[in-house]
Each structure stands twice: as C-alpha cells, then as structure tokens.
Amino acid sequence: xxxxxxxxxxxxxxSISPQDATLTEARISSILAKATREAQKEARxxxxxxxxxxxxxGGFFGVGEIxxxxxxxxTATGAKVIAATSAGAKILGKGVLGGIGxxxxxxxxxxxxAPRLRELNLLPSKFRPANEASAPSSKKKAxxxxxx
Amino acid sequence: MSNPPDVSFAPESDxxxxxxxxxxxxxxxxxxxxxxxxxxxxxxxxxxxxxxEILHTLAEILFREMTRKNITGIVHAVDVWAEFERSLTVRKxxxxxxxxxxxxxxxxxxxxxxxxxxxxxxxxAHANTLATLWLQRHILPxxxxxxxxxAPVVVEYDEAGTQFCAASTPSMWQVRWTLQPFEHSFYGxxxxxRVFEHEYLSHLxxxxxxxxxxxxxxxxxDTLEHEHRNDAAQNPRGKNADIKLAAWFRVKLEDHFCRxxxxxxxxxxxxxxxxxxMRRKSEPDFWRMLDNLLTYPNHEWNARRVDEAxxxxxxxxxxxxxxxxxxxxxxxxxx
Numbered sequence: 035x036x037x038x039x040x041x042x043x044x045x046x047x048x049s050i051s052p053q054d055a056t057l058t059e060a061r062i063s064s065i066l067a068k069a070t071r072e073a074q075k076e077a078r079x080x081x082x083x084x085x086x087x088x089x090x091x092g093g094f095f096g097v098g099e100i101x102x103x104x105x106x107x108x109t110a111t112g113a114k115v116i117a118a119t120s121a122g123a124k125i126l127g128k129g130v131l132g133g134i135g136x137x138x139x140x141x142x143x144x145x146x147x148a149p150r151l152r153e154l155n156l157l158p159s160k161f162r163p164a165n166e167a168s169a170p171s172s173k174k175k176a177x178x179x180x181x182x
Numbered sequence: 183m184s185n186p187p188d189v190s191f192a193p194e195s196d197x198x199x200x201x202x203x204x205x206x207x208x209x210x211x212x213x214x215x216x217x218x219x220x221x222x223x224x225x226x227x228x229x230x231x232x233x234x235e236i237l238h239t240l241a242e243i244l245f246r247e248m249t250r251k252n253i254t255g256i257v258h259a260v261d262v263w264a265e266f267e268r269s270l271t272v273r274k275x276x277x278x279x280x281x282x283x284x285x286x287x288x289x290x291x292x293x294x295x296x297x298x299x300x301x302x303x304x305x306x307a308h309a310n311t312l313a314t315l316w317l318q319r320h321i322l323p324x325x326x327x328x329x330x331x332x333a334p335v336v337v338e339y340d341e342a343g344t345q346f347c348a349a350s351t352p353s354m355w356q357v358r359w360t361l362q363p364f365e366h367s368f369y370g371x372x373x374x375x376r377v378f379e380h381e382y383l384s385h386l387x388x389x390x391x392x393x394x395x396x397x398x399x400x401x402x403x404d405t406l407e408h409e410h411r412n413d414a415a416q417n418p419r420g421k422n423a424d425i426k427l428a429a430w431f432r433v434k435l436e437d438h439f440c441r442x443x444x445x446x447x448x449x450x451x452x453x454x455x456x457x458x459x460m461r462r463k464s465e466p467d468f469w470r471m472l473d474n475l476l477t478y479p480n481h482e483w484n485a486r487r488v489d490e491a492x493x494x495x496x497x498x499x500x501x502x503x504x505x506x507x508x509x510x511x512x513x514x515x516x517x
Contacts, residue, residue: 052251053197053199053200053251053254054199054251054254055250055251055252055254149193152193152194152196152197153197153198155197155198155199155254156197157194157197159194
C-alpha cells in the first residue's frame with residue numbers, strides 16, 4: 035500500500051477463531067488480507083479514506099484463536115473528507131477526527147472488516163488498540179457474567 | 183433459501199459454518215425425536231444400552247465434530263450419523279433398536295442435502311408457532327391474558343456454554359435462542375416447542391420481572407408439564423416421549439448450569455412439586471394462583487413475597503397446605 039499521503043497510523047489487535055477445520059493458516063492469512071482490502075474499498079466508497087493493512091501474528095488469545103493485527107492510517111485527502119463531512123463525524127465519532135483512535139478503529143472493524151471475516155467462516159473478537167493491556171483476567175470475566 | 187421472517191441470526195453469530203451447525207443439530211434432533219418412541223420401546227424391552235446412553239453417544243459425536251469445526255455444511259449431518267451408527271453403543275443394540283436408528287438415519291440422509299440448507303431456521307420458526315398455539319389453547323384461557331403473538335427469535339452461538347441457552351427480553355418481545363455444543367442442547371433440539379413454551383410462560387408473559395429462578399425454572403415448568411400430561415388431544419406415545427425427553431433436558435441443563443455457576447440446585451429445590459400438588463387439590467384454585475402469579479405487579483418486593491409463599495407451601499403438611507391455599511386468596515394470604 036502506498037504511504038506517501040499517510041498522516042498517522044494506529045495499530046489494533048484482535049483474535050480470529052476459524053470455524054472451518056479445513057482452513058489452513060496460509061489460507062486464513064490470505065482471506066484476512068483480501069477481506070481487509072475489500073473493507074478499505076467499501077469504506078472509501080462511503081467517503082472514509084483510510085488505509086488498512088492486516089496480518090496474523092503469533093499472539094495467544096485463547097484456545098483455537100489466532101492473533102491478528104490491523105494497521106489503520108488516515109490519508110491527507112481522507113482527513114479532509116472526514117473533517118468536512120459532518121455526517122461522517124457523527125457516525126465515526128471524535129476518535130477518527132482526532133486521529134483514528136479507538137472509536138474510529140472499532141467502527142472500521144465492526145462495520146467493514148468483521149462482517150467480511152464472518153462471511154468467510156472466520157469469527158473475529160477481542161478487538162482493542164494494540165497498546166492496550168491484554169484481555170481481562172478470568173476472575174474479572176466470571177464476575178461480569180454473574181452480573182449479567 | 184430465504185429465512186423465515188421471524189427467525190434470524192445475531193450478526194456476531196452469522197457465519198456459514200454456524201448456520202450449518204444449527205441445520206445439523208436441529209435436523210438430527212428432529213430425526214431422533216421422530217423415531218424416539220421406537221427406540222425407547224426397543225431399549226426398554228431388550229435391556230442395555232438404554233435410550234439415554236444411545237442419545238448421549240449421538241450428542242457426544244455431534245458436539246465433538248462441531249467444536250472441531252468439522253461441520254460446515256448441512257451435508258455433514260450424514261458424516262455425524264455414519265460415525266454414530268458405527269459406534270460400539272449402537273452396535274450393542276437389539277435388532278428393533280437398530281431398526282429405529284436406521285429410520286432416524288434415513289430421515290437425516292433424506293434431508294441433509296444442499297437444497298435444504300437453512301432448515302434449522304425453519305424448524306425454529308415452526309417450533310415457535312407451535313408453542314404459541316399450544317399456550318393459547320391450553321394455558322391462556324385459564325388466566326386473564328390477551329392474544330399471544332409469536333416473538334421474533336434471534337439465534338446466537340456460544341461455544342463455551344457460559345450463557346443461558348435461551349433468554350427472552352419482554353421489553354423487546356424477543357427470544358434469544360443460543361446454540362451451545364453441549365448435551366442439553368441436543369435434548370433441547372428434540373423438544374423445541376417445549377423450550378419456546380417455557381420462554382413465553384416463564385419469561386415473556388409474567389408482568390413481574392423479578393421472579394426468582396425457582397419460580398421461572400421450576401414452578402412454571404411444572405405447570406407446563408402437568409398441562410401436557412393432561413392434554414387428551416395429543417398422541418399418547420408422542421406425549422410420553424416429550425415428557426421423558428423434557429425431563430432429561432432439565433436434568434442436563436441443570437447439571438450444565440450448576441457446573442458453570444449460573445444457577446444453584448439449592449435455589450431450585452424449594453419450588454418443586456407445588457404446581458402439581460396445588461393442581462391436584464383444586465384445579466380452579468390452581469388457575470387462580472397462576473393468574474395471580476403472572477399478573478403480580480412488577481416489584482422486587484412482590485417477587486420475594488411470591489418466593490416466601492411458595493416455599494411455605496412446599497414444606498407444609500397437607501392440612502396446613504389446604505388451610506393456606508384453598509381457596510386461593512393470593513400470595514399475601516398465605517404468609
């Protein structure tokens with residue numbers, strides 16, 4: 035991907051749980067790359083000019099899960115488009131406008147990337163900024179379940 | 183195949199493989215339920231293996247293949263069935279037992295074809311309709327409740343089995359039905375209309391949102407079971423099969439949820455037998471009690487009073503029970 039117009043870049047991580055035993059790691063990697071390209075294309079069609087790149091990484095998230103990394107970069111032209119579009123501002127929230135931030139990254143993930151991965155039998159979850167602490171401990175999880 | 187309008191997948195569970203798992207579970211569940219009376223007769227007449235051992239083996243193979251992600255299309259129901267037929271438990275069956283298994287397998291292979299993909303959603307929709315019709319005919323005429331409309335169903339997948347297997351939201355008038363790869367889900371798949379009846383009677387219809395698990399998961403389920411037992415319109419063999427399977431569903435479900443801490447056996451035991459006992463003593467008073475329960479105002483304090491009254495009745499002598507509950511004058515009168 036071209037980086038000449040990149041103004042900033044943020045990294046996010048998430049996990050992928052393949053739901054089809056015949057999917058190899060190479061195939062998952064290829065599906066992820068293709069889904070990310072298509073997600074970026076659709077986001078651009080909606081006036082959100084972000085550059086997205088993703089890859090698998092060796093992080094351990096849980097049994098049967100593979101760690102993945104998503105890099106999002108806002109282009110200079112994209113920044114102008116986003117800043118000028120009040121509707122976009124409402125939808126994406128201040129995260130995108132002030133950099134990509136957690137809210138903007140999550141929006142891209144939830145609305146453009148995750149549905150594509152699900153269509154291809156890859157179940158994505160645990161999306162968070164890459165610099166954020168890992169998933170809550172099992173003790174905390176149990177407490178949350180009881181409340182629910 | 184387009185989805186029936188009132189059943190859909192939650193977005194986070196809407197994967198082709200999960201749709202296939204739903205198809206396979208509900209197709210095999212339907213086949214097993216259809217020929218269950220024959221299997222039960224064969225097992226009862228010829229000794230071990232018992233029918234629950236047979237169903238346990240089937241559920242074990244099905245959910246193992248599910249969690250290994252080997253089920254990605256409805257056609258995989260045939261593979262699951264083939265492995266089940268090869269199992270030692272099935273091979274130990276008498277000829278009549280194997281005949282029942284063969285018939286179930288024939289049903290599975292007839293329906294496990296690509297053109298039937300999506301059958302799981304249709305089975306859920308059908309069960310939902312059957313449940314509302316049955317409640318309208320058998321329970322609601324006895325209580326002051328208007329027309330019951332079928333709630334939309336949202337399907338979720340919970341591989342860890344940490345959620346409830348179904349959950350209803352009265353404010354949205356919606357049932358969330360959860361596919362969990364555990365044995366209780368297989369029994370649930372065999373008696374789906376019962377599962378929906380429970381969701382309506384225990385979770386959607388009562389006005390009080392604070393009713394305890396004991397009231398919802400024991401007293402109101404006993405109410406359903408007793409009414410089914412007395413449903414003269416239902417074919418006796420089918421009725422007996424459903425009662426037996428529903429009882430096993432409850433056992434498996436309780437085991438599962440006690441294991442993962444979502445419920446405790448102690449809070450359930452205090453509510454057993456009351457519905458049956460009350461109904462046997464006086465049917466009109468029983469229906470008055472049920473009407474009272476379903477329309478009790480929505481306040482936590484009221485739910486606690488219901489619990490206290492039912493617990494008192496649960497352990498009362500016959501004489502005391504009659505003095506407190508017949509004629510039925512409301513929960514406050516019991517206390």
